[in-house]
Each structure stands twice: as C-alpha cells, then as structure tokens.
C-alpha cells in the first residue's frame with residue numbers, strides 16, 4: 001500500500017545538467033536512480049521495482065529453457081584468473097582488485113567464466129552428467145575507463161550470466177540456439193526493439209558470437225544493417241571488402257618521385273597539397289601486436305579496424321605504435337610512413353590496396369611523401385585481408401544492396417567459447433567410450449540495468465517516460481485532483497482498494513499539491529494508465545482514463561470496468 005505522499009520519489013523539475021543521454025535524464029528526473037560516484041548508482045523504490053520486473057522476466061525465461069540458477073561468489077582468487085591468462089590481460093584494464101590482510105589478491109568478478117568452469121570441472125565426471133546450462137543474476141565490477149550515460153555504462157552493474165557445458169560442438173550448437181532464442185523472447189517481452197548482430201568475441205575468446213543491440217541515439221556501439229536482406233553485424237565485425245584478385249600491372253608504371261610536404265601529415269591535407277583524391281593515397285599504419293611491429297596498409301579514404309587485424313593476427317594485445325617505435329621501424333617520424341623501403345617488418349594490406357597503381361605514400365622521411373608508388377615494384381606485401389571498417393558507401397556484403405550504420409546499445413551477448421576455458425581449467429569428462437575430453441562451452445550475458453535505459457531511450461516523449469505493461473513500476477496511477485475534497489477522496493480510496501484487491505499494481509497520488517504538478521509528474525513517471533478523479537466526477541460521476549502512450553482519453557462511469565481494461569492493456 002504505497003501512497004505518493006509517503007513515497008520516496010524525488011522527482012526533478014529541472015533537466016539535470018550532468019546527464020547527456022535522454023534515458024539518464026529521465027531516470028534522474030523521475031526519481032528512479034541517484035548517482036553515488038562516477039559509475040555507481042542507487043536505485044530508489046521506483047527504479048528498483050522496474051529492475052525487479054526485468055529480473056523476473058529474465059528468470060522466468062531462463063528457467064523455462066531448462067537453465068538452472070546458481071549464485072557464485074563475486075570475490076575470486078587471482079590464481080584462477082592467472083591460469084586462463086586473463087589476469088595478465090585485464091589487470092591493467094578492467095579488473096577491480098583488493099589485497100587482504102595476508103597480502104592475498106582478490107578480484108571482484110567482472111564476469112565468471114573462470115569460476116563456473118572451475119566449479120563444473122570439480123563436479124562433472126561423465127558425459128551422462130551433461131549437458132548443463134547454469135546461470136546467475138549478480139553484481140559485476142569493472143574498472144570502466146569511461147563510465148557514462150547513467151546506468152548504460154557503470155563500474156558496478158547487474159548481469160545475468162549463463163554458461164553451457166556440452167560433450168561436443170553439436171551439443172553447443174543446440175545450447176547456443178536455445179539461449180539465442182531465449183534472449184529474443186526476453187527482449188521481446190521487455191518491449192525492446194532490438195537486432196541480433198554477428199559480433200567479434202573480443203576478450204571472451206571463442207569463435208562465434210552475437211550481440212543483441214537496441215538502436216538508440218546514445219548507443220556507444222555502431223551496427224551495420226541491411227534493410228534488403230536482413231544482414232546485421234557490429235561495425236567491428238561487418239565484412240568490408242573481399243579480394244578483387246586484381247594484380248598490379250607490370251608495365252607503364254610511372255617512376256617513383258619524392259615530393260616535399262612540409263608539416264603535412266593527414267590524408268586530407270596531403271591530398272589537397274598534391275592535388276589528388278584520398279582514394280589515390282595509401283595510409284601506412286604501424287601497429288604493435290603481442291609486442292611485434294606490423295605495418296598495415298589501407299586506401300586513404302578508409303579506416304583500419306584494429307579488431308579485425310587482431311583477429312587475423314590472433315593477437316591478444318594490439319595497439320597503435322607510438323612515435324618512438326615508428327621512428328625506430330621506419331626511420332621517419334609519425335605521419336610520414338610508407339611501405340617503400342621498409343625492412344625487417346611484416347607488411348599486410350587491406351583489400352582496398354589491391355589493384356591500385358601509382359599511388360601516394362609517406363617517404364619514411366620528415367616532410368616528404370612519394371608519388372607513383374607501386375606494389376611489387378617498390379615493395380612486397382605478405383598478404384591481403386579485410387582490415388578496414390565498412391562505410392555507408394559500401395554495398396551489403398551479403399546481397400550487395402544499400403546498408404545503414406546505426407548507433408545502438410548492447411543489451412546482451414552470446415558466445416561460443418569451445419574449449420578456451422575448459423581446456424586450461426581441465427573441465428574434462430569421460431565420453432561413452434571412456435575417453436577423457438574437455439567440455440565444449442558457451443557463455444551468455446545480459447545487462448539488466450542497461451535494459452531499463454535502452455527501453456527509455458526508445459520509449460519516451462518530451463514530457464517523460466512511457467512504460468509498457470511489462471516494465472512499468474505500477475500499472476495504473478490514480479490521480480484525484482483535489483484530495484482534500486471528501487467525495488473525491490472517498491471515490492479514490494475506494495477504487496484504490498478495489499484494484500489492489502484484484503491484484504493490480506495501482507499507485508495513488510494522495511498528495512495535496514496542485515493538479516498541474518500532479519499531471520506533470522504523472523507524465524514524467526510514465527505509468528501506462530492514469531485515472532483522473534476530478535471535476536468530471538463531481539459534475540457527472542465520470543472518471544477520466546488516459547493512456548500514457550497514445551494520449552487517448554476515455555470517460556468511465558463504472559470503475560469496475562477498469563480491471564478488464566488493465567488486463568487487456
């Protein structure tokens with residue numbers, strides 16, 4: 001029995017200045033959350049109600065799929081993370097750690113592959129105990145470089161994480177499909193407009209992964225979608241080009257020529273000065289992959305995609321070389337690198353460089369570029385590959401039609417891990433023939449908090465949030481315009497009791513404030529239905545029902561009809 005006059009719902013009239021994303025602004029204004037520090041938020045009663053609705057949907061669907069809920073420790077011994085190599089990989093990055101009184105280092109779990117694999121390794125012996133899919137709903141900790149957009153990227157967040165263990169790849173295929181379908185149902189039930197895209201598995205490892213993306217303005221991810229054939233991929237993964245098979249012509253090539261380009265390093269400025277288009281330039285980027293330098297070439301108007309390069313090189317760490325390394329490797333300063341004359345370094349080129357002739361590159365000397373550089377004649381590449389980002393001008397890699405690039409919020413991620421963790425942590429079983437084999441794993445995550453923000457990004461107007469029945473903190477708001485008026489108060493109390501008795505989550509605005517404030521707050525909170533008990537009631541005995549999403553208004557004489565309306569909403 002919660003009434004507004006007693007409720008802890010600190011709504012804000014003013015736009016909070018610190019908030020960039022609309023969902024962040026509205027979650028603060030509607031009193032759902034408050035910030036404690038950068039990346040940590042308190043959920044107030046309304047926010048917590050919504051969060052629980054999401055958790056219930058996730059739990060119901062996970063249980064229905066046959067997955068079993070567990071709760072693993074949030075505190076992990078460093079040793080398990082060392083065994084899989086992820087301590088070394090992530091310690092300087094997202095790991096949150098603490099050292100206890102005995103000097104023992106503990107990791108606050110950012111994800112739980114190590115822990116669940118260790119658990120299952122100790123308990124499962126035989127193929128008869130498999131398959132298993134285990135999940136938990138728990139707080140994760142990540143030292144995010146840039147917490148932002150309210151609860152979209154925080155240092156502490158609730159994740160539903162699931163892990164499947166199978167005896168073979170066929171089994172994983174099935175477990176993966178089940179989770180993929182469950183995720184679709186969960187996001188559908190939440191009322192999100194989402195797209196599942198092919199993605200790069202990143203730090204989880206493994207081969208195949210899909211991300212569940214909610215297109216939204218404040219999304220930090222970019223996705224590529226094709227309206228014609230339905231192709232969808234993350235920008236990191238989207239195939240940008242194939243081999244053209246073109247060989248450079250051996251004759252009629254112009255002689256190489258060194259030209260002065262004082263202080264001019266960007267593609268834009270070089271092409272302007274030399275009166276060529278960016279398409280006639282080749283950019284040379286030196287990267288360092290697992291400690292080794294590699295030169296990457298790409299046509300001037302394209303951008304290199306480091307994720308694709310890391311994948312191609314099977315590199316665990318990859319970064320752009322700093323100025324010192326560039327000088328050492330090329331002999332020239334940053335901004336003047338080129339492939340001609342490079343020695344003692346692997347050279348790889350994006351497909352876009354295939355077939356180019358007489359192009360412009362850096363000269364590996366300060367303030368100098370080269371004209372008429374050519375493949376084979378002036379330098380050799382070890383191989384070509386797809387190393388660049390797709391652009392809106394590219395055709396769909398599947399059907400060749402027009403593509404679009406959109407920003408989106410990642411709400412879920414499913415991976416086929418294979419034996420990456422079961423191998424090192426010895427999660428083995430005996431198969432039917434008595435042979436010992438590593439389990440084949442998958443892992444599956446959902447960002448619970450992000451779902452709320454993603455939903456608000458897609459469901460709001462200039463007045464406030466527009467909840468649906470699935471996520472709303474309450475189904476109906478009773479709004480007596482003047483609670484001091486005895487007949488209004490009596491009618492409101494009566495309906496309130498009746499609805500609660502029928503199991504409907506009703507909320508009563510019993511505050512003695514102006515109707516204007518009540519109407520504004522009602523729109524801001526965005527409860528799907530609002531029943532006004534006011535002038536029409538006094539004059540004609542009518543209740544006014546307003547649907548928040550459509551603005552549609554209906555007069556009701558008999559509030560008994562409400563239950564039917566709410567149930568069918």
Ligand code: ATP
Nearest residue numbers: 144152153154157159410411412413445446447450
């Ligand atoms: P991102 O690329 O956005 O950093 P991630 O790919 O590292 O996320 P996963 O490890 O796949 O995240 O985690 C599973 C889910 O947890 C994500 O799909 C996302 O919804 C959620 N999540 C991840 N990081 C955060 C965070 N810092 N704050 C809130 N939710 C997060």
Ligand code: MG
Nearest residue numbers: 211410412413
């Ligand atoms: Mg992810």
